[in-house]
Amino acid sequence: MKINCIYHGDCVSIMKTKFDKGSVALVYADPPYNLSGKQLNLPNNQTGGAFYKMNEKWDTFTGESYAVFTSRWIKAAVDLLKQNGSMYISCTQHNIGEIIVVSKKMGLKLNNVLTWYKVNAMPNITKRTFTHSTEFVCWFVKGSNWLFNYEEVKKFNPNRTKDGNYKQMRDFLDFIELPVVQGKERLRDEEGRALHPTQKPEKLIELILLASSNQNDIVMDPFFGTGTTGIVATRMKRAWIGIEQNIEYIKMAKKRIKGGRLCLK
Numbered sequence: 034m035k036i037n038c039i040y041h042g043d044c045v046s047i048m049k050t051k052f053d054k055g056s057v058a059l060v061y062a063d064p065p066y067n068l069s070g071k072q073l074n075l076p077n078n079q080t081g082g083a084f085y086k087m088n089e090k091w092d093t094f095t096g097e098s099y100a101v102f103t104s105r106w107i108k109a110a111v112d113l114l115k116q117n118g119s120m121y122i123s124c125t126q127h128n129i130g131e132i133i134v135v136s137k138k139m140g141l142k143l144n145n146v147l148t149w150y151k152v153n154a155m156p157n158i159t160k161r162t163f164t165h166s167t168e169f170v171c172w173f174v175k176g177s178n179w180l181f182n183y184e185e186v187k188k189f190n191p192n193r194t195k196d197g198n199y200k201q202m203r204d205f206l207d208f209i210e211l212p213v214v215q216g217k218e219r220l221r222d223e224e225g226r227a228l229h230p231t232q233k234p235e236k237l238i239e240l241i242l243l244a245s246s247n248q249n250d251i252v253m254d255p256f257f258g259t260g261t262t263g264i265v266a267t268r269m270k271r272a273w274i275g276i277e278q279n280i281e282y283i284k285m286a287k288k289r290i291k292g293g294r295l296c297l298k
């Protein structure tokens with residue numbers, strides 16, 4: 034099993050065949066949410082500009098096939114997780130149900146549901162629902178003696194006491210305010226279009242790695258996309274493994290991560 038490496042292919046078969054069971058300290062997974070083709074569409078809308086619609090083949094499932102897919106990848110990831118290891122899964126209201134049901138069935142304990150409040154969320158032009166402005170990250174653990182780097186997480190909290198000291202966790206909640214990735218961090222083509230529809234903020238991944246891994250631990254991301262987990266893990270001196278089925282995204286990830294290799298074709 035090679036580390037600091039991107040594996041190319043389907044994450045379920047790679048997790049089942051290429052990695053050592055019980056070797057991974059932390060899984061961060063940002064799976065397809067099965068949103069494609071299911072959002073409201075207002076073709077002649079004049080008020081909100083172009084209405085961004087998620088429409089990716091890798092994100093398209095029927096209800097039943099999504100449930101099967103969710104069970105298969107979570108089971109494969111849990112097998113790789115060490116005793117007392119952590120698994121964080123990004124999701125929204127659309128798939129949180131499947132993720133919690135499956136993970137609990139696999140014997141994991143749900144410690145927190147972190148809420149990411151997207152401060153620059155898309156405006157609600159439909160006027161038919163409340164504006165969607167949040168995503169979640171479910172934190173599951175395998176066993177009861179999990180790692181939580183409380184002192185490190187305290188330093189992540191930007192708030193300080195009057196004397197400038199780190200604050201206790203009282204006011205650092207399971208709630209994090211961050212913009213959807215923009216500016217220099219966002220990967221774009223020459224025309225300024227985002228190269229990946231769901232690139233995650235590095236800051237979000239940093240918090241997860243800080244809380245639930247130590248230096249040299251192996252962090253695995255089965256839906257590597259543009260390699261955000263690899264960049265943050267490298268910076269924080271964690272070993273990482275990424276799996277991605279789309280070779281174009283792998284090329285982007287390799288560019289972003291110094292020393293990122295392709296281990297498997």
Ligand SMILES: C[S@@+](CC[C@H](N)C(=O)[O-])C[C@H]1O[C@@H](n2cnc3c(N)ncnc32)[C@H](O)[C@@H]1O
Nearest residue numbers: 043044063231232233256258259261277278279
């Ligand atoms: C939500 S995106 C992850 C984005 C990533 N967190 C980032 O910051 O760039 C999900 C990724 O999983 C990949 N993917 C979907 N199904 C997969 C599978 N079965 N095996 C491996 N990769 C898969 C997609 O190509 C997509 O890049």
